Amino acid sequence: MNTHVTILEIDGKALVHNLDYFKEKLQTTTKILAVVKAFGYGSDGAQVAKFLEHKVDYFAVAYTHEGVALREAGVQTPILVLHPHLQNLEVIIDFKLEPGLYNFKIFNAFLKVAKEKGSAQYPIHLKFNTGLNRLGFSATEIPTILTQLHASTAVKVQSLFSHLAASEDLEEKAFTTGQIEQFTAIKEELFAGLKYTPMLHLLNTSGVVNYPKAQFDMVRIGIGLYGFGNDAKETVHLKNTHNLKSIISQIHTIAAGETVGYNRAFAAKATTKTATIPIGHADGLSRRLGNTKGFVRINQQNAPIIGNVCMDMIMVDVTHIDCSEGDEVIVFNTQEMIQHIATTSGTIVYETLTAISPRVHKTLTP
Ligand SMILES: *Cc1c(COP(=O)(O)O)cnc(C)c1O
Numbered sequence: 001m002n003t004h005v006t007i008l009e010i011d012g013k014a015l016v017h018n019l020d021y022f023k024e025k026l027q028t029t030t031k032i033l034a035v036v037k038a039f040g041y042g043s044d045g046a047q048v049a050k051f052l053e054h055k056v057d058y059f060a061v062a063y064t065h066e067g068v069a070l071r072e073a074g075v076q077t078p079i080l081v082l083h084p085h086l087q088n089l090e091v092i093i094d095f096k097l098e099p100g101l102y103n104f105k106i107f108n109a110f111l112k113v114a115k116e117k118g119s120a121q122y123p124i125h126l127k128f129n130t131g132l133n134r135l136g137f138s139a140t141e142i143p144t145i146l147t148q149l150h151a152s153t154a155v156k157v158q159s160l161f162s163h164l165a166a167s168e169d170l171e172e173k174a175f176t177t178g179q180i181e182q183f184t185a186i187k188e189e190l191f192a193g194l195k196y197t198p199m200l201h202l203l204n205t206s207g208v209v210n211y212p213k214a215q216f217d218m219v220r221i222g223i224g225l226y227g228f229g230n231d232a233k234e235t236v237h238l239k240n241t242h243n244l245k246s247i248i249s250q251i252h253t254i255a256a257g258e259t260v261g262y263n264r265a266f267a268a269k270a271t272t273k274t275a276t277i278p279i280g281h282a283d284g285l286s287r288r289l290g291n292t293k294g295f296v297r298i299n300q301q302n303a304p305i306i307g308n309v310c311m312d313m314i315m316v317d318v319t320h321i322d323c324s325e326g327d328e329v330i331v332f333n334t335q336e337m338i339q340h341i342a343t344t345s346g347t348i349v350y351e352t353l354t355a356i357s358p359r360v361h362k363t364l365t366p
Contacts, residue, residue, distance in 0.1 A: 002361040006246040006279045006331075010043045010364040012051050014239035018225050019055060021237055022208055030215050033058035033080065033201065035222030037066055042284070042356035043226070043242060046073035047364040053077050060220060064088035067097040080125055080159075083135065089113040093122065098158060102127040102135040107148065114154035123158035126198075128186050130179040132165040139186050146193040159199040159218070160187055168206035168230040180214045206230045227335050228349050235335055242338065242353055244331040244360070248275045248298070251318065251325055260315050261307030265291060273319045275303065277329050280312040284355035285331065286345035290314075293344050297330035297337075298323050 023032065034056045035041075040048035049059050049070050060080040061067045067079045068091060084092055084099040086109050092099050093114065101107040101124055114122045126145065129136030137145065149157065162183045166172035183202050191197060200216035205224035207214065209231065226242060229235045252274045260266040260274055277296065281287050285294075292304040296316055303316035316329075332338050335349075342352040 002359075004278075004359060004361045006244070006283055006359075007361045007363060008043060008356055009243040009245065010040075010047060010362065011239065011241050011243060012364050012366040014227060014241040015048065015052060015225060016055065017239045018227060018241065019052065019221070022205075022219070022221050022224055025208055025212055026215055026219065029217075031057035031199070031201075031218035033060050033218050033220045034225055035060045035204075035220055036070070037062040037082070037222070038354045039066075039356075039358065039362075041222065041226045041242075041350070042353040044362035044364065046070055046075070047362065049073070049075045049077070051364055051366065057218065064091055064097065067092075068095050071095045071097070078123070078158075082127075084110075090117070093117050093119060098123045098125060100125045100127045100135075100161070102129075102137060104137075104141070104144070107137075107145070111148060111152050111155055115152065119154045121156035122154055124155045125159045125161060126157055126190075128160065128162045128183065130162045130182040130186070131175065132163050134163070136162060139182065139189065142186065142189050142193070146190070149194070156196070157190075157194065157198040159201060160190060161201045161220075162186070164202065164204060164207050164211075167204055167210055170210065176211060180211065183214075209234050223350060226353060228338075238335070240333065240335050240338070242356070243333040244279075244356065245333070246277050246279050246296075246329040246331060248318075248323060248325050248327045248329060249278050249313075250276045251323070252276070259307075262310060263308060266307035266315070271319075272317060273321075274306065274315045275318045275323065275329075277314050277316060277331075278312065279314060279331060279360075280310045282311045282357060283360050284352075284357045285309055285314065286341070286347075286352075286355070288345045289341065292317075294341060297333075298327060303329075 036045040036049050039045050058078050062083050067081045079097050081097050082100045127136040201218040203219040227238045227240045254268050256270050287309045290309040295302040295304045301321045303318050305314050306317050342349045
């Protein structure tokens with residue numbers, strides 16, 4: 001049991017608000033896939049999935065073991081594994097996960113495993129590369145894919161999908177439009193060779209915002225669910241889902257000339273009151289936030305982080321804050337605070353959220 005006093009509270013009402021916000025942008029028939037990879041963007045994938053189970057059509061995870069964790073938590077909804085490997089194919093079937101197949105090595109191996117396990121029409125998803133050049137078949141491979149599919153009754157293509165490279169960047173509109181056109185051409189060639197019609201999906205969060213016409217049958221929403229629209233104009237409509245809180249472990253009053261923390265990085269110029277907080281870089285708080293670049297909130301006031309961020313702790317300046325040992329500390333509870341941490345740490349909110357380590361206690365409030 002995780003008894004860490006540093007807690008990430010996942011706001012269930014905010015998750016639902018954000019989900020509804022994107023649903024309103026879509027046609028009522030468009031299905032929703034909630035992306036819960038990387039522990040639900042640093043929260044708790046199983047708790048988020050259990051909570052949203054009856055509100056979405058699909059979940060996606062990156063890796064097989066992430067899907068297994070959802071099944072072990074009792075999630076019954078279909079789960080797409082975006083990036084399976086040869087080593088996990090049996091586990092995929094054992095846990096009724098649905099593989100996203102991206103090359104012949106994994107495609108052929110999956111058809112073989114599905115046949116050996118006696119599967120019939122096991123749902124698979126075909127991933128096509130349309131310019132991200134990360135994972136996916138190319139259009140030239142379609143004839144061979146069709147030949148293999150016709151020779152197998154073990155699998156059935158549940159969906160075709162691709163992924164946009166720059167859906168948030170309107171300067172890349174021509175490139176993205178090209179990806180949408182390529183995906184449409186791939187779909188036409190594949191559909192012409194199949195006796196049934198798989199689902200199609202292409203858009204992530206920013207895709208839904210900027211290219212809603214390409215919503216096809218389903219959209220894959222990740223960061224938007226967790227409160228960020230990759231654009232301030234979208235983010236204002238979303239609610240923050242990740243609230244990171246801790247407490248004051250100890251307060252020290254130090255004299256001018258004394259130092260705080262490793263390498264004596266902070267030297268007091270005057271009498272200074274410091275508070276030690278049980279959260280450090282091992283919990284996901286970047287070392288770049290040290291030396292007054294980052295702050296926490298204590299009793300409605302900003303307390304700058306002084307000295308270096310330690311592995312397990314930070315020290316903050318509370319000279320001007322009325323506070324006591326045991327008081328609550330807000331590391332972040334708004335999108336602005338998360339964005340500030342991301343910018344100050346030289347990264348994007350995706351990394352700031354997913355950096356929150358499993359050591360932090362995670363709890364979802366419905
Ligand atoms: C992570 C991921 C998503 C979700 O993207 P967001 O920008 O977080 O909405 C969608 N599709 C694929 C293939 C992904 O890897």
